[in-house]
Amino acid sequence: MFGHKIYNNDRTNVENNGYYYSNVAKSMGRAWMQQGDVTDVPGLLTDFHAETTRFVEDAKTFRLRNVILSYTIPASASGKIRASNIRIFVQGQNLLTWHDTLTYDPEVPGGNLLGSQYPALKTVTAGVTIGF
Numbered sequence: 001m002f003g004h005k006i007y008n009n010d011r012t013n014v015e016n017n018g019y020y021y022s023n024v025a026k027s028m029g030r031a032w033m034q035q036g037d038v039t040d041v042p043g044l045l046t047d048f049h050a051e052t053t054r055f056v057e058d059a060k061t062f063r064l065r066n067v068i069l070s071y072t073i074p075a076s077a078s079g080k081i082r083a084s085n086i087r088i089f090v091q092g093q094n095l096l097t098w099h100d101t102l103t104y105d106p107e108v109p110g111g112n113l114l115g116s117q118y119p120a121l122k123t124v125t126a127g128v129t130i131g132f
Contacts, residue, residue, distance in 0.1 A: 001107070006059040010103050012050040015041065027102075059106040064096040078130075085131040094120040 014025040032043040040054070070089035078086040097119070099106045105119035 002060045008055050017044045057101045062098045067092045087129045091125045093123040
């Protein structure tokens with residue numbers, strides 16, 4: 001996926017200087033402190049504004065979503081147990097995701113607002129199919 005942006009609502013929670021009593025993002029250590037500081041994080045004593053473009057991120061993503069490796073045993077070998085075919089397989093879903101966003105998973109199901117969602121589950125399935 002490429003060519004779109006997301007509003008990272010998760011960051012508005014952990015980069016909000018009003019939530020000093022909760023966990024905050026590591027980026028808050030870069031907050032503006034004194035005249036001449038050059039940073040991407042406003043001062044800790046300024047009003048917090050979630051409606052800025054600071055939380056809009058490029059959502060370019062590359063995901064290895066579905067991979068299946070299978071092997072069909074030759075008929076000469078499967079016939080020894082009176083099977084017409086035997087297939088062994090391993091399937092993986094959501095194995096790898098590459099992105100530059102400051103979140104677990106930049107894929108947003110149904111919009112451009114990202115927040116309070118877990119990444120897609122990684123699943124590995126193995127099996128054998130036997131035909132008689």
